[in-house]
Amino acid sequence: MAVAKALTAASNGARRGTGVREAAAQATRKAILKAATKVFAKYGYDGGSVEKISKAAKSYDRMIYYYFGSKEGLFIAVLEGIYREMDEAESAIQLDAERPVETLTAVIRFVHGYYRKNPEFVTLLNTENLHKGRHIAKSLRAGEYSSHAIAVIREVLASGIAKGIFREDVAAREVYLLIASTGYFYMSNRHTLTAFLGEPLETAEAVKRWEDFAVETVLRTVSATQATPAFNS
Amino acid sequence: MAVAKALTAASNGARRGTGVREAAAQATRKAILKAATKVFAKYGYDGGSVEKISKAAKSYDRMIYYYFGSKEGLFIAVLEGIYREMDEAESAIQLDAERPVETLTAVIRFVHGYYRKNPEFVTLLNTENLHKGRHIAKSLRAGEYSSHAIAVIREVLASGIAKGIFREDVAAREVYLLIASTGYFYMSNRHTLTAFLGEPLETAEAVKRWEDFAVETVLRTVSATQATPAFNS
Amino acid sequence: MAVAKALTAASNGARRGTGVREAAAQATRKAILKAATKVFAKYGYDGGSVEKISKAAKSYDRMIYYYFGSKEGLFIAVLEGIYREMDEAESAIQLDAERPVETLTAVIRFVHGYYRKNPEFVTLLNTENLHKGRHIAKSLRAGEYSSHAIAVIREVLASGIAKGIFREDVAAREVYLLIASTGYFYMSNRHTLTAFLGEPLETAEAVKRWEDFAVETVLRTVSATQATPAFNS
Amino acid sequence: MAVAKALTAASNGARRGTGVREAAAQATRKAILKAATKVFAKYGYDGGSVEKISKAAKSYDRMIYYYFGSKEGLFIAVLEGIYREMDEAESAIQLDAERPVETLTAVIRFVHGYYRKNPEFVTLLNTENLHKGRHIAKSLRAGEYSSHAIAVIREVLASGIAKGIFREDVAAREVYLLIASTGYFYMSNRHTLTAFLGEPLETAEAVKRWEDFAVETVLRTVSATQATPAFNS
DNA sequence: CATGAATGAGCTTTCATTCAT
DNA sequence: CATGAATGAAAGCTCATTCAT
Structure with missing residues (x-):
């Protein structure tokens, strides 16, 4: 459920995307995704904590849930x-x-x-x-x-x-x-x-x-x- | 359970008292090691919690530290x-x-x-x-x-x-x-x-x-x- | 920074939400500090458990780490x-x-x-x-x-x-x-x-x-x- | 209760004291007391664990209970x-x-x-x-x-x-x-x-x-x- | 949209103590 | 007497997630 929602949100974001705010939002999303890739690669799924990722992305835990629905949704992404x-x-x-x-x-x-x-x-x-x-x-x-x-x-x-x-x-x-x-x-x-x-x-x-x-x-x-x-x- | 089995086995073979306790202890150690092998294989190092292992071994968390010093020590074993x-x-x-x-x-x-x-x-x-x-x-x-x-x-x-x-x-x-x-x-x-x-x-x-x-x-x-x-x- | 924000909110007539939340947060921090002072004084550093403190402050263990980083950080504070x-x-x-x-x-x-x-x-x-x-x-x-x-x-x-x-x-x-x-x-x-x-x-x-x-x-x-x-x- | 027993045991030990075994036992008791003095002085009562003491005395946890009844009895001694x-x-x-x-x-x-x-x-x-x-x-x-x-x-x-x-x-x-x-x-x-x-x-x-x-x-x-x-x- | 405080379960580890030989 | 295995509670700390603006 959470996963499906996250995917929808993600593809919506990718489709619209023109405003300045939109660009900033996409930057945040990308930063999280990039940080997550590194962190999950280094520590594995269980070892890669949401906090480590949000910190590495210079963002907040909450944003991960906003963009990806859950830790699992982020890993899938x-x-x-x-x-x-x-x-x-x-x-x-x-x-x-x-x-x-x-x-x-x-x-x-x-x-x-x-x-x-x-x-x-x-x-x-x-x-x-x-x-x-x-x-x-x-x-x-x-x-x-x-x-x-x-x-x-x-x-x-x-x-x-x-x-x-x-x-x-x-x-x-x-x-x-x-x-x-x-x-x-x-x-x-x-x-x-x-x-x-x-x-x-x-x-x-x-x-x-x-x-x-x-x-x-x-x-x-x-x-x-x-x-x-x-x-x- | 494992202890009972070990006791039976021991009294069938060696009759001395120390052997029985020793065997029971070895049985516990082995049970933990075996459970840990399974749990770590299934969940990875971070995902394989000490509690999961001790439960699977029908023993106690404390015993893991008694025999292997730490989670890491157990993984090395x-x-x-x-x-x-x-x-x-x-x-x-x-x-x-x-x-x-x-x-x-x-x-x-x-x-x-x-x-x-x-x-x-x-x-x-x-x-x-x-x-x-x-x-x-x-x-x-x-x-x-x-x-x-x-x-x-x-x-x-x-x-x-x-x-x-x-x-x-x-x-x-x-x-x-x-x-x-x-x-x-x-x-x-x-x-x-x-x-x-x-x-x-x-x-x-x-x-x-x-x-x-x-x-x-x-x-x-x-x-x-x-x-x-x-x-x- | 936090203080400035609170002041602004206050001068606006305290209708807006931020000031309230900020104040609540500061109240939590203070409650923990006060409880910790009492508990550490009564039980010493080792005897003063994080749980005792968080309970006395009517807060949660987690909040101690949120505000003070560690038990040691709290003691220093x-x-x-x-x-x-x-x-x-x-x-x-x-x-x-x-x-x-x-x-x-x-x-x-x-x-x-x-x-x-x-x-x-x-x-x-x-x-x-x-x-x-x-x-x-x-x-x-x-x-x-x-x-x-x-x-x-x-x-x-x-x-x-x-x-x-x-x-x-x-x-x-x-x-x-x-x-x-x-x-x-x-x-x-x-x-x-x-x-x-x-x-x-x-x-x-x-x-x-x-x-x-x-x-x-x-x-x-x-x-x-x-x-x-x-x-x- | 435990305390009283420990004290009794201790004074008994001190009174009899001639055999070789007795001497060895007294040596163990003394080693524990000495180690406990050091450990409690260094870490306090709560910070000074039974294990630290028994290890420092090159003895076993069990001996502390044998000679002093409890951690508290040992501290009193x-x-x-x-x-x-x-x-x-x-x-x-x-x-x-x-x-x-x-x-x-x-x-x-x-x-x-x-x-x-x-x-x-x-x-x-x-x-x-x-x-x-x-x-x-x-x-x-x-x-x-x-x-x-x-x-x-x-x-x-x-x-x-x-x-x-x-x-x-x-x-x-x-x-x-x-x-x-x-x-x-x-x-x-x-x-x-x-x-x-x-x-x-x-x-x-x-x-x-x-x-x-x-x-x-x-x-x-x-x-x-x-x-x-x-x-x- | 972004921010950060809050939450409770769960983590690894250590505790004092007792059992069994 | 000495040894060491066993026990369960509790320690400090981190977890993923949600609430409240």
């Missing part, structure tokens, strides 16, 4: 925000069907780079998964996002198959998940991995080595020029 | 526990140097299976990473764990190279990370992925497809019989 | 309050340089009377000394208080010396400490002294006897007409 | 202990009736010195006065202590009067209180006084100046060779 931003960023990926290997490589590097440059995205998704995705399920906009990256992969695979350099029996979904896995896990788990492996993962060198390895892995997997060694299931 | 369990589980992996492909496949299936059967492990590591690994850094036992899996991979790679079926230029570390990435990410992010992809990931079929894909990917990556397609960095 | 009150009370002491004996006597009777009428002052200072003065050290206002009493003593001594009735070699600081000692100790330790001496100290007669003795002692000490008996150090 | 120690120390004061000035001076220096060397005594009495002397009132031994100092003062005054050097109209009780006031207050309130006066009280020089001033003051007050200046009550 944050999730929507990071998904929308990723969506926008992905739409910058250029598809060159004539050069499938290069384009696929570019997709891999983009995804890895995106996670690396947006650690908040990673942390927030982890937090949302801790809560079994129940916030994003409540979002009215959740369905709006369709990964541009998967679409590009699909086309690149088709193009590569047509050229005889890619296998026919690999789904874009699997390739996307492989790319996301390698990029996401490395970022998400870097702290425990550092402790566990006993060596740093965040040096420029280590990062490059891993990204190159991921590119290699994906390309080998989609390549047509080799049969997979037999294995028993 | 939980992390140590899940690491130790994984360590023990991994030591069951059988190495057959004569059949590197099969052994590597077994490792992949083991790791994927472990994450699948121990979702708490995944959630707890995510929680710890949210906190930048500061709890495991405080653990005195953190250094004790050495992945049996990595050791097996290292030997398998060497054996495969000797046989001429594996590449020489792949490190065990990278292969381990690739296996862990694919297994971990799929579990960790299943809720947001389900919402995002619009299709379930937890059906037996979907799980099998992904695991097979991971096996294929790893084997292709370490295989000697194919050159990686050229790519530009 | 209490100390500042009692010091300020003493400061104000002392400024009522009239200096008559022409009659140094009478003025000094008045100072002594004032100080003794102040301790007697404000047992909370005594208890709170004892509590603060138990904590090695670490709260008052944190106060930003601690330096603001300058004893009017010492200033009066200083002038009275000078005047008495000029008249040839007081000694030249006695410092105002020592005289002040002597006055404070006799007044403070009698109040502060009355309970253990009663048990120890086996006779009551709080009867009007006993109080008068002690105060007269103190006056006599101080006057004899500053008097010029007698040499101190020789003593060996 | 502590008070009895410091009174007894003071009693013992005072009995070392030598009375020389032939030299009343010197003896009185010695008493003053002793009392001031005792407070200075036993700050715990001062703090504990303050704590007990905060509680309105209700613990010492419960003590069965409270009546046993009779100040040797007052007795000495009484005799010294008589002797001085006989010699014509001391006034006839001064009671030993008042002189004792004057001595105690000056010594006690200076120690008890040194922390707030330091903050208030803006100068240190604990340097050797400051201490000596104050003690000399106290000696002078007492001697002038008891001296026969001067009439007190007239004052109005």
